[in-house]
Amino acid sequence: MERLPLRTVAGYGAGDFAFNLAFSLSTSFLLYYYTDVAGISAAAVGTMFLVVRLWDAFADLLAGRLVDRTMTRWGKFRPFIMFGAVPLLFMSFLVFHVPTSFDAGMKLLYAYATYAVLGLVYSLVNIPYGSLASAVTQSVHERAKLVAARAFGAGIGGVVLTFVVGHFISELRGQKTLIKGPEDLVAYQAAVQGVFTKVTLAFIVVGSIAFFFTAWACRERVVRTQPRISIVETFGTLRSNKPLAYLCGSSFFYLIGVFAVGGTTAFYAQYVLGNIGLVGIITLVNTGISLVITPFIPKIIDLFGKKNVFQYCGLFTIVGGVGLFLAPANLFWLVLVTLAIKGIGASLINTVMFGLEADTVEYGEWKTGRRSEGATYALFSFTRKVTQSIGGAVGAWALAIGGYIAASAANPSPVQPDSAIIAIKATIGLLPAAAALIAMLIFIRYPLTDARFKQIRNETEARKLALLTEHDEKPEDFITPDHKA
Numbered sequence: 221m222e223r224l225p226l227r228t229v230a231g232y233g234a235g236d237f238a239f240n241l242a243f244s245l246s247t248s249f250l251l252y253y254y255t256d257v258a259g260i261s262a263a264a265v266g267t268m269f270l271v272v273r274l275w276d277a278f279a280d281l282l283a284g285r286l287v288d289r290t291m292t293r294w295g296k297f298r299p300f301i302m303f304g305a306v307p308l309l310f311m312s313f314l315v316f317h318v319p320t321s322f323d324a325g326m327k328l329l330y331a332y333a334t335y336a337v338l339g340l341v342y343s344l345v346n347i348p349y350g351s352l353a354s355a356v357t358q359s360v361h362e363r364a365k366l367v368a369a370r371a372f373g374a375g376i377g378g379v380v381l382t383f384v385v386g387h388f389i390s391e392l393r394g395q396k397t398l399i400k401g402p403e404d405l406v407a408y409q410a411a412v413q414g415v416f417t418k419v420t421l422a423f424i425v426v427g428s429i430a431f432f433f434t435a436w437a438c439r440e441r442v443v444r445t446q447p448r449i450s451i452v453e454t455f456g457t458l459r460s461n462k463p464l465a466y467l468c469g470s471s472f473f474y475l476i477g478v479f480a481v482g483g484t485t486a487f488y489a490q491y492v493l494g495n496i497g498l499v500g501i502i503t504l505v506n507t508g509i510s511l512v513i514t515p516f517i518p519k520i521i522d523l524f525g526k527k528n529v530f531q532y533c534g535l536f537t538i539v540g541g542v543g544l545f546l547a548p549a550n551l552f553w554l555v556l557v558t559l560a561i562k563g564i565g566a567s568l569i570n571t572v573m574f575g576l577e578a579d580t581v582e583y584g585e586w587k588t589g590r591r592s593e594g595a596t597y598a599l600f601s602f603t604r605k606v607t608q609s610i611g612g613a614v615g616a617w618a619l620a621i622g623g624y625i626a627a628s629a630a631n632p633s634p635v636q637p638d639s640a641i642i643a644i645k646a647t648i649g650l651l652p653a654a655a656a657l658i659a660m661l662i663f664i665r666y667p668l669t670d671a672r673f674k675q676i677r678n679e680t681e682a683r684k685l686a687l688l689t690e691h692d693e694k695p696e697d698f699i700t701p702d703h704k705a
Contacts, residue, residue, distance in 0.1 A: 222441075224362050231437025232356070233369030235301070235349050238430035240377030241423040242312040242342065247479065247608075248378075248503070249385060249416075250315070250335075251616055252486040255626045257412045258318040258327055262624050266616030268332055273609030276339030277602045283347035284598020295440045296594070297355065300348035305431035306424065308345050311338040313420035320413070339605075345431075347601060351593035354578040355440040358677050360670050363575050364518035364526075371517070371571035375510035381419070383500045388415040460587045463668040464580040464596060467573065468603040470530075470666070473659035474569050475604055477537065477652025479611025480618075484647045487619065491636050492549050492644055505556050509563035510571070517571050525670045526579070530572045531663050534656035536565030541653030545645050558649075565656065576666075579673045586676040589683075614651065618643040 251269075254260045283300075290296050314334045318327050353366045399405050485503065490496040520529055540562025547554045577600045585591040622643025625634035668676075 222357075222359075222362075224357055224365060227437045228356065228439065229365050229369045231434045232353065232366050233373035234430040234437075235373065235434035236370040237373035237377040238305070238309075238427040238434070239342075239346060239349070240374045241381055241427045242309055242338070244374075244378040245312065245381050245385070245420070245423070246315065246335075246338075247612070248381075248485055248499075251484075251612070253316060253412075253416060254318075254331060257409045257416075258331070259324070259409070259626070260318075260328055260331065262616050262626055263620040264328055265331075266613045266620060268328070268335070269612035269616060270609050272332060272335045272339060273605055273612060275336055276343060277605035277609065279340045279343040280347055280598045280601040280605055281595075283343040284351075284594040284596075284601075286344070287348050287351055287594025287598075288592055290594075294435075295355075297348035297352045297440065298435045298438075300345055301431055301435045304341060304345035305428045308338075308341045309420075309424040309427045311341050313417070313424060314338075316416040316420050317413075320410070343601070343605075347594060347598050349434070350574065350577070350601060351597040352438055352440070353574065354581040354593050354597075356438055357441065358582065358681070360526075360673065361518060361522060363578055364521045367571050367575040367578075368514050368517040370574060371510055371567065372514040374570070375514060375567075379504060379511065381423070383503070385415060385419055385499075387500065388419075461580055461584045461596070463583050463666060464577070464599065466663060466666040467576050467580060468600060470659045470663035471573050471600070472603050472607050473655045473662065474534065474537075474573075475607035476611045476614070477541070477655035478566055478570070479608045480615040480651050481611075481648050484615045484618075484644055487624075487644050488648050492641055493552070493555070494549070501556070502559060505559045505563060509560055510567035513564060513567050514571060517568070520568075521572070521575070521670075526572050526575050527663075527666055527669050529568060530576060531660060531666075533565050533568035533572070534660040536561050536568070537656035538565075538653045540565060541649045541651075541656070543649075545649030545653075562649075562652065566652075576668075579668055582673060582677050582680060583668060586680045615647050618647045618651075 251262075251265060254265045255262050287296055287300070290299070292299050294302070311334065315331075315338050318330055322330060353363060353370075356366065357363055399408055486496060486499050489498040489502055540558045540560070543558035544555065544562060547558050549555070577597060580600075581591065581593050581596045584596055619640060622640040623637045624640040624643070625631065625636060
């Protein structure tokens with residue numbers, strides 16, 4: 221319940237900054253890279269996204285069990301962050317390095333293999349990181365600081381990488397317009413490959429530094445009387461956690477729209493607005509709006525409560541999404557306004573949901589007497605990965621249904637049909653709006669207000685203190701030595 225030091229808040233934010241160097245790069249550019257650089261068909265990529273991201277979801281459950289079974293002198297969570305950072309970022313490099321010497325079948329197999337391994341390593345680092353917030357503090361206000369710092373770090377990571385990649389790709393735009401034959405296409409693809417190679421190598425260094433800062437700065441302070449729990453106890457905790465069920469159900473639909481948009485942004489800039497170089501500006505307005513609003517989220521939560529903020533932030537997505545679909549490409553200022561409105565909704569959704577998830581850990585402990593951060597966050601992340609799978613596949617399939625034509629040796633500079641343009645606009649605008657409406661209807665039944673959370677937390681901590689007193693033990697005896705203040 222103590223006020224968190226600045227290094228802890230900044231350190232937690234640095235973790236999501238590092239994750240986004242790998243994660244946002246793939247959500248924003250992997251579909252574009254696979255189709256226009258590696259030469260894999262959009263339909264094949266869509267199916268791969270569905271299969272591999274479903275695998276990622278089950279990898280989260282495995283990681284959750286490993287976390288709940290782990291206890292070391294460094295705590296439950298830090299070892300995964302410390303030892304998984306470099307492998308995670310190196311796998312991102314391999315994903316964006318499809319060998320040009322491979323034929324179409326081998327390229328697709330390589331994409332499946334590297335993307336699947338990236339997802340597994342991501343789970344082994346991300347589940348402990350996400351679980352860490354509920355172990356650092358039990359204060360509503362201090363947790364709001366952590367999730368705001370996380371969103372701020374993610375926003376910086378997303379904007380930085382998009383501007384870096386977007387800047388280089390914009391410089392190559394002139395070369396793309398001059399493509400006349402297979403040789404020109406190969407030269408363009410090699411130039412873009414060089415961009416992704418340099419960027420992912422640089423991210424290995426920068427991201428590793430950020431991860432190690434997180435591991436150093438974030439200390440586990442919440443008292444746990446049971447360091448490890450069995451799989452039977454884990455399922456018992458999850459089965460009785462109604463707030464987690466409603467949160468996962470609502471997040472499922474919110475995130476369908478978010479993940480479908482990620483892979484469509486580059487296509488929207490290139491084929492709707494006619495300038496791939498505008499990806500940077502789009503990301504600055506759509507994602508970077510989080511850098512403006514995130515510092516105010518703790519105060520917004522204090523005023524309205526997490527439940528109300530999460531319930532009604534979908535209105536921004538609905539208004540912005542419909543407006544973006546209807547906005548003419550020649551009115552770029554209107555496109556930016558609708559993107560900003562939509563970005564406010566996405567920022568609030570992606571920030572507050574992590575605070576809500578941490579609260580459901582306390583509810584599960586209050587209900588069953590067992591604290592299961594790993595499995596609780598893993599189930600929440602499982603939902604996110606399933607939606608990532610479906611959302612990413614929907615974005616790719618929408619291109620295929622709309623008749624999108626990928627660049628090839630036979631057609632190195634294709635002209636897209638009107639149906640493909642409509643599909644791109646619907647995916648980036650109407651789909652998130654419809655998904656947000658469904659999410660809002662589900663979340664109405666979420667029972668855990670901030671006032672109710674505080675009551676549950678206090679009851680649980682009183683029970684634990686009584687148990688320790690009965691056995692003549694002290695709370696600090698149950699904090700890992702390396703994490704004591």
